[in-house]
Amino acid sequence: MALLLLIAAVAAGFTSQKDVPSPVHYGCDDLVVIGRMKNVSFAPIPDENDLLGHGRVQFDVLVDQLLRGSDKRRRVPVSTIAHVGMNEDHEFLLVLSPDKRGNDYELKEVRVWQLAPGDYPRWVREQARRPTLAPRCG
Numbered sequence: 589m590a591l592l593l594l595i596a597a598v599a600a601g602f603t604s605q606k607d608v609p610s611p612v613h614y615g616c617d618d619l620v621v622i623g624r625m626k627n628v629s630f631a632p633i634p635d636e637n638d639l640l641g642h643g644r645v646q647f648d649v650l651v652d653q654l655l656r657g658s659d660k661r662r663r664v665p666v667s668t669i670a671h672v673g674m675n676e677d678h679e680f681l682l683v684l685s686p687d688k689r690g691n692d693y694e695l696k697e698v699r700v701w702q703l704a705p706g707d708y709p710r711w712v713r714e715q716a717r718r719p720t721l722a723p724r725c726g
Contacts, residue, residue, distance in 0.1 A: 609719055612683060612697060616725035619657035619664065619684040619693060622701050623649045625674040633669070645670045649682055649693075655721065657684075668695035678703055681719050 614620050628646040635642070649664045666684055679702040684693035699719040 609699070609717055611720050611722040612681060612699060613722045614656060614683045614696070614725055615685060617657075617686055618696060618725070619659050619686075620655040620681070620721065621649060621651045621657075621664070621684070622653040622655065622679060622681050623651040623664075624679055625649055625666075625676055625682075627673040627676065628665075630673055640671050642669055642671060644668075645673055647674045649684070652679065655681075656725070665692045666695050667692065 612620070626648045628648060630643045630645050632641060632643040644667055646665070646667050649666050651662050651664060654660070664684065666682075667687070678700055681699045681701045682695065683697040685696045686692075687694050701718060
């Protein structure tokens with residue numbers, strides 16, 4: 589009987605709670621977009637105790653779709669601290685917080701929106717779950 593239930597659950601496309609990604613949270617002043625990243629520069633941060641090597645990455649987000657926020661630019665300058673430059677091959681959902689100067693952004697969160705066709709078989713791309721936004725800013 590347990591085997592029949594397992595087969596029925598798999599056939600119905602059952603997914604466990606851990607397979608469902610948590611919603612993307614964002615602040616009320618954040619910019620939430622779907623787009624691609626284009627690396628601009630990488631400046632290493634000297635630290636003799638940092639074995640992996642971190643640096644300040646400057647990149648532009650080429651905005652395909654504005655989900656939240658009021659910045660209407662199609663190319664948005666962003667920075668973050670990372671080990672390497674940003675992946676330019678996929679579309680991402682990005683949460684961007686205004687920096688202290690007010691005209692650039694800091695990367696707050698990034699999730700894959702759509703995988704590049706050449707990197708994965710079609711069935712993997714179709715099974716990938718797109719992230720969802722939290723219902724309200726906060």
